[in-house]
Amino acid sequence: MDLFADEPVSRPAVDRDAPLAERMRPRTLDEFIGQEELIGPGRPLRDAIERDRLRSIILWGPPGTGKTTLARVIANATQAHFIAFSAVLSGIKEIREVMAEAEQARRRSGRRTILFIDEIHRFNRAQQDAFLPRVESGDIVLIGATTENPSFEVNSALLSRSKVYVLQPLGLDAIVEILRRSMQDAERGLGAEKLNATEDGLAAIAKYANGDARVALNVLEMAAGMANGRTLDAALIAELAQSRALLYDKSGEEHYNLISALHKSMRNSDPDAAVYWLARMLEAGEDPLYVARRLVRFASEDVGNADPQALSIAVAAKDAVHFIGMPEGNTALAQAAIYLATAPKSNAVYKAYLEAAEAAGTDVAEPVPLHLRNAPTRLMKELRYGKNYRYAHDEADGISDMECLPPAHRDRRFYEPTDRGHEHEIRNRLREWRQKRKKS
Secondary structure (H helix, E strand, C coil): CCCCCCCCCCCCCCCCCCCHHHHCCCCCHHHCCCCHHHHCCCCHHHHHHHCCCCCCEEEECCCCCCHHHHHHHHHHHCCCEEEEEECCCCCHHHHHHHHHHHHHHHHHHCCCEEEEEECHHHCCHHHHHCCHHHHHHCCEEEEEEECCCHHHHCCHHHHHCCEEEECCCCCHHHHHHHHHHHHHCCCCCCHHHCCCECHHHHHHHHHHHCCCHHHHHHHHHHHHHHCCCCCECHHHHHHHCCCCCCCCCCCCHHHHHHHHHHHHHHHCCCHHHHHHHHHHHHHCCCCHHHHHHHHHHHHHHHHHHHCCHHHHHHHHHHHHHHHHCCCCCHHHHHHHHHHHHHCCCCCHHHHHHHHHHHHHHHCCCCCCCHHHCCCCCHHHHHCCCCCCCCCHHHCCCCCCCCCCCCHHHCCCCCCCCCCCCCHHHHHHHHHHHHHHHHHC
16 A cells, blocks of 8 residues: 555544544634644744645643644645654654655655654654655655653754644633633533533632643533433532543653752742642652652751751651551652751752762872771781871870871861751861861
């Protein structure tokens, strides 16, 4: 079968057995709701589609934001050959066949081929590499759709030859408009069923959908099938949708986005934001011990000795989660996150270690000074191990002027406590000790 044979374009009959989300998929840019920043009037992407001068693009965004729909709109608008396949169902053999056909089609007729690849991140590097020569030669215009960050999932050479467009989760108003349109459309939607819906009912569906138009239409279709003459209000929607599915992938970018938000909220001393991001992670099914490990790290990195109790609180939260499990352990994590957010902050311990690690890794590794070495044998004592060591507890103030750094780092200050929290006391104590050492 010739994938590139010219066929008259006709609008297919509506398949009433197809899901509502599929039936209501926009066919033109004018039917498309949302993503105005990308395809609103006068925007470059819209202009390229309408003028049929599209170049290779990557559409990146969460599920249900219109990536596949936009590709189908392009298919309806372009004069180029349009082929679509899914990275989940296709392999390298299909890729090579399409590439060969695209090259031949351009030689025969001079027409471009637009190739849409849904879930392009599912292709490995070798499979993605197969597209590159045809993209470079102009035989194909590539449209890739992905829910994953293209920086990590798309071949860098392919990415450099494509324009990345980011699709955002749809706002509540956009989803409500999509729901209204589907209730009014008698040909493709639910218009023939004469449904009644309140504003709060539509808003409840939109909130539940969490920016995903497909989820919203699925809920509406389910509600229509169970309404039995009832008005679609917030109470009915609450019966159908017990809990909203949160967008979260424990191995994907959203995982790192949320832990970053939690960490930075605590660092900025914002307990409200901290407990919110914590709840977002836990309610979406994040491993609570992963969160606990991040809290322990934060306690040392961002609080440190400004509040030495912070580390104990964080470790105790980890132990509590391990002991009682979830969901009961969520409050222990919340207690720790709020404590850390409201604690005085200092990164002096973190900076001290970084500087010490750099010195240890790059400078000459001097031997341990003899006076700091133990001398358990006669030979070691004869070699002056431990000679002139001064036992701090024998000194009047519990300190001596003995140098403990090697000569190259004498007087080096790795740890510089801040003036916040408990470190204020540590700072004053160190200043006093240093003055006494100088006098002696």
